[in-house]
Amino acid sequence: MKKELRCSSTRPPNISYIPNKHAKELGNAVPTTPFFFLKPTSSYLLSGEVEIPKGCVVHHEVELGVVIGKGGRDIRKSEAMDYVEGYALGIDMTARNLQDAAKKNGLPWSTAKGFDTFTPVGEFIPKSEIKDPHNVNLWLKLNEEIKQNGVTKDMIFKIPTLIEYVSSIMTLEKGDLILTGTPSGVGPILPGQVITAGLNADNKNISTIKFSVVERVGLFEYKQ
Amino acid sequence: MKKELRCSSTRPPNISYIPNKHAKELGNAVPTTPFFFLKPTSSYLLSGEVEIPKGCVVHHEVELGVVIGKGGRDIRKSEAMDYVEGYALGIDMTARNLQDAAKKNGLPWSTAKGFDTFTPVGEFIPKSEIKDPHNVNLWLKLNEEIKQNGVTKDMIFKIPTLIEYVSSIMTLEKGDLILTGTPSGVGPILPGQVITAGLNADNKNISTIKFSVVERVGLFEYKQ
Ligand SMILES: [Mg+2]
Ligand SMILES: [Mg+2]
Ligand SMILES: [Mg+2]
Numbered sequence: 510m511k512k513e514l515r516c517s518s519t520r521p522p523n524i525s526y527i528p529n530k531h532a533k534e535l536g537n538a539v540p541t542t543p544f545f546f547l548k549p550t551s552s553y554l555l556s557g558e559v560e561i562p563k564g565c566v567v568h569h570e571v572e573l574g575v576v577i578g579k580g581g582r583d584i585r586k587s588e589a590m591d592y593v594e595g596y597a598l599g600i601d602m603t604a605r606n607l608q609d610a611a612k613k614n615g616l617p618w619s620t621a622k623g624f625d626t627f628t629p630v631g632e633f634i635p636k637s638e639i640k641d642p643h644n645v646n647l648w649l650k651l652n653e654e655i656k657q658n659g660v661t662k663d664m665i666f667k668i669p670t671l672i673e674y675v676s677s678i679m680t681l682e683k684g685d686l687i688l689t690g691t692p693s694g695v696g697p698i699l700p701g702q703v704i705t706a707g708l709n710a711d712n713k714n715i716s717t718i719k720f721s722v723v724e725r726v727g728l729f730e731y732k733q
Numbered sequence: 734m735k736k737e738l739r740c741s742s743t744r745p746p747n748i749s750y751i752p753n754k755h756a757k758e759l760g761n762a763v764p765t766t767p768f769f770f771l772k773p774t775s776s777y778l779l780s781g782e783v784e785i786p787k788g789c790v791v792h793h794e795v796e797l798g799v800v801i802g803k804g805g806r807d808i809r810k811s812e813a814m815d816y817v818e819g820y821a822l823g824i825d826m827t828a829r830n831l832q833d834a835a836k837k838n839g840l841p842w843s844t845a846k847g848f849d850t851f852t853p854v855g856e857f858i859p860k861s862e863i864k865d866p867h868n869v870n871l872w873l874k875l876n877e878e879i880k881q882n883g884v885t886k887d888m889i890f891k892i893p894t895l896i897e898y899v900s901s902i903m904t905l906e907k908g909d910l911i912l913t914g915t916p917s918g919v920g921p922i923l924p925g926q927v928i929t930a931g932l933n934a935d936n937k938n939i940s941t942i943k944f945s946v947v948e949r950v951g952l953f954e955y956k957q
Contacts, residue, residue, distance in 0.1 A: 546841035547771040551904045562902075582849065583951045612839030617770035619841075623903050625806065677952040678786075679847050680775045727807045728901040 543666045543674045546618045548601070548688075554629040558723045561700055562624055564731030565604040569698050570691035571649040571657050571706045573642060574599040574630060575668055577685040584676040589669035592681065596634040596642065598708040598716040599688050600649070602627035605697075607731060624725075630686070631708070631718040639710045642668055646709040647692055651702050659692020700724040767890045767898045770842045772825070772912075776852040782947045784850045785924055788955030789828040791851075793922050794915035795873040795881050795930045797866060798823040798854060799892055801909040808900040813893035816905065820858040820866060822932040822940040823912050824873070826851035829921070831955060848949075854910070855932070855942040863934045866892055870933040871916055875926050883916020924948045 561567050578594025601622070608621035639645060642661060649657040666674070671687060698704060700723050708716040785791050802818025825846070832845035863869060866885060873881040890898070895911060922928060924947050932940040 544840050544844065546843045547773055547847065549771055549903050551906060585952075615836030615839065616768055617842045619770045620768065620902055623771065625902075625904050673952065678844055678849075679773050680849050682775060728809075728897065 543671055545675060546622055548628050549623050551625055552623055552628040554626045554720065557720070558626065559602065559629060559698065559704065559720045560624070560626045560723055560725035561698070562604065562725045562729045562731065566606040566697050568603045568605045568695045569649055569656065569704060570601040570603060570695050571647045572599050572601050572688040572691050573645055573647060573661050573708065575642070575687040575689060576633060577681050577683060577687070580680060580682045582676050582680040584672050584681065586669040586673045589672035592672060593636055593668070595636045596639055597686060598631035598706060598718055599686070600629045600704070600706060601688050601691065602629070604731070610733070629718060629720050631716040634716055638715055644710070647706070648709070649694070649704065649706040651698060651704060656696055657692050657694035659694070661689070663692065664689060698722050767895055769899060770846055772852050773847050775849055776847055778850045778853040778944065781944070782850065783826060783853060783922065783928065783944045784848070784947055784949035785922070786828065786848055786949045786953045786955065790830040790921050792827045792829045792919045793873055793880065793928060794825040794827060794919050795871045796823050796825050796912040796915050797869055797871060797885050797932065799866070799911040799913060800857060801905050801907060801911070804904060804906045806900050806904040808896050808905065810893040810897045813896035816896060817860055817892070819860045820863055821910060822855035822930060822942055823910070824853045824928070824930060825912050825915065826853070828955070834957070853942060853944050855940040858940055862939055868934070871930070872933070873928065873930040875922060875928060880920055881916050881918035885913070887916065888913060922946050
């Protein structure tokens, strides 16, 4: 009996472009080649509440998401934008203390990045609505306080470079979402807070998302 | 306009149980809690050739795969086997030199584990065909030489523990494949070689897979 183990998936490779400021903030060196990790599709949050697992220090990272419109492998930079169907505003939630421990111990980032609700995303933005994806304003508020406010021109690696790089490793599929890294100002979110984030282009708001934060009830608890 | 960014996916969380011997082989400490990483669905290989990207030292890790039959979160150990639909023989191909560099630099494992063709899998094995998944023989040959030959009773964490752990972090979905770690004997594969791997239970062969190895043609090249 043959069972198809693979199906077309919307998995988000998450490219950490890490703009200079954020890299410095986290004590990271500015990378000379891109690197990325995978977030599970189960971490997507379209509506509802962001959950903080017990013992986790969870940071917000507001990011521009690139939605892939047709699959490909070894996509050249020069043709990469033909594979883009549109964009989405996303937040790459990260359990920073788990990520720090993983880095220190040489372990995968999948847990730190992969909890349920750790990838809140907004509505699909057709490609035509953003003329220049490298000149987009991303902002994030906790309650009423602005925490992140940056422009995607600070990306170390531009979108065509990211698409070329990822697709030289893994075939990109229609529906894949590539999150592209975050401006400076990352920091912890706490139960009871409300996160609002937005994407502006040409001084016009294109997308806004809003989520409240709650404590996660369940089996997981991180103990150092 | 709302576009559904998430769809049901067959993503394989890959649990590294790392039996004692393999952990020692790799100079790893035996972990006290499970850890895992994600392999992209694009890495599945049902037939065809395993590709070695340029500059990569690719190791074979033959593993027992657990196929999830119904989704769940916070699945208790005591009920975990009810969520298992069956099994599959798999190979967790790993670009060892990239993984070693990632460990050293505190970076994600996604590239080292995620190239196209890095997850060869066999046919679906119904649950009833394996009475005791912790007493299964896994073996792997390169050409005619046996390289790995172990029994799943050496797993540090049993399958119910793995399911409880993963599902306490990310909701498991129908079709997810959990690879459970490899016996000792991992080592490099080279273009021109043929990999044969098998899963035996109760002294009966349940599944065999066979793949030839080729050099990957394309943009990617790893330079230290
Ligand atoms: Mg990020
Ligand atoms: Mg990873
Ligand atoms: Mg493995």
